[in-house]
Amino acid sequence: MSETPDTNQWKTLDTDLGRISHVEYATAYVSRPLVGMGIALIFIVLTGLAAGFFFDTSSSSIVVIAAAVFGAYMALNIGANDVANNMGPAVGANALSMGGAIIIAAICESAGALLAGGDVVSTISKDIIDPRSVAEAHIFIWAMMAALLSAALWVNLATRVGAPVxxxxxxxxxxxxxxxxxxxxxxxxxxxxxxxxxxWVISPVLGGAIAAAFLALIKSRIIYREDKIAAARRWVPILVGIMAGAFAAYLALKGLKRVINIDLPMALAIGVALGVASWLVTIPLIRRQSRGLENRNRSLKTLFGLPLILSAALLSFAHGANDVANAVGPLAAIVHASEAGGFAGQVSIPLWVMVIGALGISFGLFLFGPKLIRMVGSQITKLNPMRAYCVALSAAITVIVASWLGLPVSSTHIAVGGVFGVGFFREWYMERRLKKGLTGQGNLRRLPAEERARRKLVRRSHFLTIVAAWVITVPAAALMSAVIFYLLNMLAI
Known part of the structure; x- marks a missing residue:
């Protein structure tokens, strides 16, 4: 059948339409990241406008508006980078979808920042720089501005390259x-x-050690028992009680103290009471959930799903309380110095400053968080609900202890340290069972040493990259901050 001019015309039209479709797909793919950047820019601009309503039109208000913009930028970067450490294990273990993790984290991060975020803010804003060495208010303001901007730029760069700094x-x-x-x-x-x-040194080691200890407990008391379901019915409520008790004590100490005065012994007593109550309530729930489950590890993953989600949510609350200081601590110091005309040892935190930190963290998580959530959850070591629960519980306990002490510890170090702790413990445990001939993996045991090293359960390339990023962060941020301070000082003269 010969082709007519009309047939050739339709073929040409189809080809052109196909090219247009490819261009549309390419445009959508390229423009997708720009949507997030545009929303982030709108949030930053609205933050600056909102800050202007709290001050008269003067030179000091201009400084506060600029500081609020930098604080919002920093909060966005915290949400994009740090929150991955809380939700990454739950997403990597398939206990939560990416969308569910983002929604839960946004709510809990904001609640933690607004309800319990004041103590560590004071450490960031007044304890690192000696007030007697920075007597002039404008010098101190430029120093805090430089610190905010340099930290935000560094975290933004790290997020772009996929490093959880x-x-x-x-x-x-x-x-x-x-x-x-x-x-x-x-x-x-x-x-x-x-x-x-x-x-900083103690927190990742402690986080890894606690995570490994909980995993050892789960393996010895549940996974390698003849009747796994019966063992889970006994131990899963205990683990849930530990988690509930730890967070109850934390909330009593940090959240309720704004209503009534609660000291540490009373907070611990509240934690013990609610932990026992949670243990008793969970026993029938786990018993009901375990009915009809087969006696294998896949059934155990089902029983650990809900406790893992709860632990991730509570960890996000603790992270919001602890790390909101990174965004609004220097901003709070700038606001106080602008209003009082000098530096003071005690800095009160305005509510609107805390709101900037809370909203910025939530927006940053929603717009830019999924990349690092996937990295932490699945690219360091393979996680299942049991392992991820150990990571979340160890990170929560370590963050709570640090927050009680008023230390601005790194939740990144704690959570990622917990992931590495679980992975390295699995390697050690596997080697131990191989030597005893308990795994039945004779083929793995006969492999050359080089091949066995290549099949390690923790990716060494990620381990070295992350540790290197941790080491370089402080000097890099300090150098950038010094340069920015000199530039700001020159522009102000």
Missing amino acids: STTHSVVGGVMGAGIAAAGFAAVNWATMTMIAAS
Whole structure:
């Protein structure tokens, strides 16, 4: 059949329409990231406008508006980078969808920031720089502005390359670098910095050790028991009680103290009481949920699903309380210095400043968080609900202890340390069982040493990359902050 001119015309039209469709798909793919950037820019602009309503039109209000913009930018980056550590394990274990994780985290992060975010803010804003070394208010304001901007830029860069760096490291490094640029090394409170640096080393190790200990408990008491379901009925309520008790004590100490005065012994007593109550309530629930389940590990994953979701939500609350300081601590110090005309040792946190931090973290998570959530949840080591629960519970306990002490510890270090702790414990446990001939994996045991090293359960490339990013964060943020401080000071003259 010969082709007519009309047939050729229709073929040409189809080809052109196909090309247009490809262009449309390409345009949508390229423009998708720009939508998030546009929404983030709108939020930053609205934050600056809102800050202007709280101050008269003067030179000081301009400074506060600029600081509010930088604080909003920093909060967005915290949501994009840090929150992945809370929800990554639950998403990686398939206990939560990406959308569900983002919704839960946004609600809990905001609640934690607004209800219990005040204590650590004071550490960031007043303890790192010695007030006697930065006597002039405008010098202190430029130092805090430089710290905010440098930390935000560094976290933004790290998020772009997929590195879960510590926003706490970034802010503390920025404050330190700006303080040194403003008044020399004497401006930094080195005793506080030493204590903070020690907590950075201790927190990932402690998080990893606690996660490994819980995983060892689950393996010995549940997974490798002859009747797994009966063992789970006994131990899962206990683990839920531990989680509930820890967070109840934390909420009593930090949240309720704004209503009534609760000391540490009373908070611990409340935690013990609610932990026992949660244990008793969970027993019949787990018993009902376990009916008809087969005696295998897949059934155990079902029983750990809901406790994992609850632990991730509570961990997000603790993260909002702890890490909101990174966004609004320097901003609160700038607001106080602008209003009072000087630096004070005690800084009150305005509600609108806390709202900026809470909303910024939520927007950053929604717009830019999924990339690092996937990395933390699935690319370091393989997680299932039991392992992810150990990570979330260990991170929660470590963050709570640090927040009680008023230390601005890195939730990134704690959570990622927990992931590594679980992975390295699995490697050690597998090697131990291989040596005893208990796994039945004879083929793996006969492999050459090089091949067995390649099949490690923790990806060494991610481990080295993340540790390197942790090491470089403080000096990089400090150097950027010093440069920005000099530029701001030159523009102000």
